[in-house]
Amino acid sequence: MDTQMAVKMFAALAHENRLAVFRMLVxxxxxxxxxxxxxxxxxIVPSTLSFHLSALEGAGLVQxxxxxxxxxxxxRPQAIGSLLDFLTDDCCGGHPERCGLPMDRVTKASA
Structure with a gap:
């Protein structure tokens, strides 16, 4: 994942209602x-919800x-995984196990 896509995802999640929708869908x-x-x-009223869902979909987080x-x-589970990988890619100087990450994240980050 490139930095621009990560920023787009974070921007979509940077609103109380969108974050609540995303967490509900997870x-x-x-x-x-x-x-x-x-x-x-x-x-959330339909017109406002539509706006928020569109933002989440546009960022590739939901479908x-x-x-x-x-x-x-x-x-979109693959989008969540990619975002987590982006965040933890260089965790603890390339040793994510030192950061207390779950083992499945460690093996993904080091692969």
């Missing part, structure tokens, strides 16, 4: 949630899927 797993469910659970009449949104 918890929801691969099936995601419909826009209606997201809005109802977080108390939309049509499910009948509804639009559903889910996280």
């Amino acid at each position: 918890k929801a797993g691969p099936q995601g949630k419909s826009a209606g469910e997201i809005g109802a659970e977080l108390g 939309s899927m049509r499910a009948g009449r509804y639009m559903c949104y889910g996280v």
Whole structure:
């Protein structure tokens, strides 16, 4: 991942509502949630939610899927992994195990 893409992802997450939506979708797993469910659970009106979902999708953090009449949104796990790898790539002078990272992150960062 290049720095510009990382900045774009961070910018998308740098808002209270977008961060809440993103965290909700991480918890929801691969099936995601419909826009209606997201809005109802977080108390975000449809027009505002659409704006936030668009920003998250534009940054490559979430993807939309049509499910009948509804639009559903889910996280893009590969984007999350890439962002974490970007953050920890040079952790602790190239020794991420010293930083207390989970072992799966250490093996990814050193591969």
